[in-house]
Amino acid sequence: MVESFPLLNQVIVSTGFCCLQIGHLIMWLVSFLFIYLAIKKGFEPLLLVPIGFGILLANLPLAPIMGFSDHGGEAHRNLIQWFYDYGVANELIPCIIFMGVGALTDFGPMIANPKVLILGAAAQLGVYISFFFAILFGFGIKEAAAIGIIGGADGPTCIYLTAILAPHLLGANALAAYSYMAMVPLIQPPIMRLLTTEAERKIKMKQMRPVSKREKIIFPLLGTVVICLLVPPAAPLMGMMFLGNLFRESGVVQRLSHAAQNELLNIVTIFLGLSVGATMNAEAFLKPQPIFIFVLGLVAFAFSTAGGVLMAKLMNLFLKEKINPLIGSAGVSAVPMAARVSQVEGQKADKHNFLLMHAMGPNVAGVIGTAVAAGLFLTMLR
Amino acid sequence: MNDAIWSQALMVFIGGFSGVFLGLVLLMLSVMAMRLLVGNEKQSAKTAGKGDKANG
Numbered sequence: 109m110v111e112s113f114p115l116l117n118q119v120i121v122s123t124g125f126c127c128l129q130i131g132h133l134i135m136w137l138v139s140f141l142f143i144y145l146a147i148k149k150g151f152e153p154l155l156l157v158p159i160g161f162g163i164l165l166a167n168l169p170l171a172p173i174m175g176f177s178d179h180g181g182e183a184h185r186n187l188i189q190w191f192y193d194y195g196v197a198n199e200l201i202p203c204i205i206f207m208g209v210g211a212l213t214d215f216g217p218m219i220a221n222p223k224v225l226i227l228g229a230a231a232q233l234g235v236y237i238s239f240f241f242a243i244l245f246g247f248g249i250k251e252a253a254a255i256g257i258i259g260g261a262d263g264p265t266c267i268y269l270t271a272i273l274a275p276h277l278l279g280a281n282a283l284a285a286y287s288y289m290a291m292v293p294l295i296q297p298p299i300m301r302l303l304t305t306e307a308e309r310k311i312k313m314k315q316m317r318p319v320s321k322r323e324k325i326i327f328p329l330l331g332t333v334v335i336c337l338l339v340p341p342a343a344p345l346m347g348m349m350f351l352g353n354l355f356r357e358s359g360v361v362q363r364l365s366h367a368a369q370n371e372l373l374n375i376v377t378i379f380l381g382l383s384v385g386a387t388m389n390a391e392a393f394l395k396p397q398p399i400f401i402f403v404l405g406l407v408a409f410a411f412s413t414a415g416g417v418l419m420a421k422l423m424n425l426f427l428k429e430k431i432n433p434l435i436g437s438a439g440v441s442a443v444p445m446a447a448r449v450s451q452v453e454g455q456k457a458d459k460h461n462f463l464l465m466h467a468m469g470p471n472v473a474g475v476i477g478t479a480v481a482a483g484l485f486l487t488m489l490r
Numbered sequence: 491m492n493d494a495i496w497s498q499a500l501m502v503f504i505g506g507f508s509g510v511f512l513g514l515v516l517l518m519l520s521v522m523a524m525r526l527l528v529g530n531e532k533q534s535a536k537t538a539g540k541g542d543k544a545n546g
Contacts, residue, residue, distance in 0.1 A: 222518040226515065226518065229511045229513075232510045236507045243495065323528060330517075330520050
C-alpha cells in the first residue's frame with residue numbers, strides 16, 4: 109500500500125527507523141550507561157554527560173552529526189565534525205583546557221616540597237608498562253603509546269596525544285581515561301594498602317613552609333623554560349598550563365584568570381565531550397579493541413599507583429624527614445581525586461593524620477609528568 | 491612480533507621513562523635554585539618596624 113504513495117514511501121525511507129541496527133541500540137545503552145553514571149553516581153559529570161550524549165547523537169542513523177553531507181555536489185562538514193576537526197584534530201581544545209587547569213591549580217604545595225616531583229615522575233610507570241602490554245596485545249607502536257598515556261590519568265593529555273598518534277582510538281581512550289579517573293577511589297586504595305605497612309601509613313609529615321607570592325609568580329615562567337626546552341613537543345600543553353597559572357598568581361589579570369577557569373574552560377569542555385562521544389559510532393566501537401583498551405587502562409592505573417607508592421618508600425631510605433608513602437599514589441594526575449584518596453587512606457590509619465596538602469604536591473607534579481611523557485612519545489614516534 | 495618493533499618499543503620505554511625523570515628532576519632542581527635565589531620574602535626593616543609599631 110505504501111508503494112502506492114511514493115511521497116509517503118520517501119518519507120518513511122528517509123527516517124532513521126529504517127536504518128536502525130542492533131549495533132546502534134547497543135551504543136544507545138552505552139550512552140545511557142555513561143549518562144546514568146554521571147548523573148546518578150557523580151562520575152566525572154562535566155565530561156561524561158556530553159560524551160554520553162555525543163555517543164547517542166552519533167548512533168542515530170542518517171542524522172547529519174559526524175562526517176560529511178552532500179550539499180549540491182560539495183562535501184559539507186556536519187555539526188560535530190566541525191567541533192572535532194577544528195577543536196580536537198587540531199589539538200586546540202586540550203591546550204585551552206590546560207590553560208584553565210593552570211588557572212585553577214595552586215602549585216604552592218609542590219614548590220614548598222619540590223622532592224615530590226620525583227613521585228610525579230615515578231607515577232608514570234603505568235604509562236610505560238601498559239605501552240608494553242599494548243604491543244603484546246597486537247597494537248601498533250603509536251596506538252600503544254596512546255593507550256599507555258591513559259595511565260597518566262590526565263584526560264586532556266590523553267586526548268591530545270591520541271588525536272595525534274592514533275585518532276581512530278580517540279573515543280575509547282578518552283572514555284577509558286575519564287572512567288578510570290572517576291574510579292580512582294575504588295582502584296587505588298587496595299594497591300596502596302597492599303604496598304604499605306600500617307606503620308608507614310601512620311607517618312606524619314611536617315607542616316609545609318609557606319610559599320611566597322614571588323616564588324609562585326616565578327614558577328610558571330621557570331617551568332615553561334625548563335620543560336619546553338627539554339621536551340619541545342610538550343610546549344603547547346605546558347605553555348598553556350603555565351600561562352593560565354601566571355594569570356592566577358600574578359593577581360593583576362583576574363578577569364583573564366576567571367575567564368580561563370570558568371567560561372572558556374566550560375565552553376571547550378562541551379565541545380570536547382560532544383566531539384569525543386560522537387567519534388564512538390557502532391562500526392568503530394563494537395570491536396574487541398575498546399575492550400582491550402579498557403583492560404590496558406586499568407593495568408596502567410594500577411602500575412602508576414604502585415610506581416608512586418614504591419618510589420616514596422625508596423626515597424624514605426635516604427630522607428631524614430620521612431614521606432608518607434600514601435602520597436605517592438597521588439602522582440597519577442587525577443586532580444584532586446587522587447590527593448583526596450591519600451588523605452582518606454591516611455586518616456584510616458591515623459585519624460589525626462592530614463595528608464591532603466602534602467598529596468597535592470605529587471598530584472600537580474603528575475600533571476606535569478604526564479604532559480612530559482606525552483611530549484616524549486611525540487618526540488620519538490611522531 | 492618482529493624484533494624491530496620490540497627494539498623500538500624498548501627504546502621508547504627506556505628513553506621515555508628516563509626522560510620523564512630527567513625532566514622532573516631538572517624542574518625540582520630549578521625550584522630549589524629559585525628558592526635559594528629569591529628565597530622567602532623577608533620583611534624589610536622598614537616594614538618590620540611598622541608592623542611592630544602597629545602591634546605595639
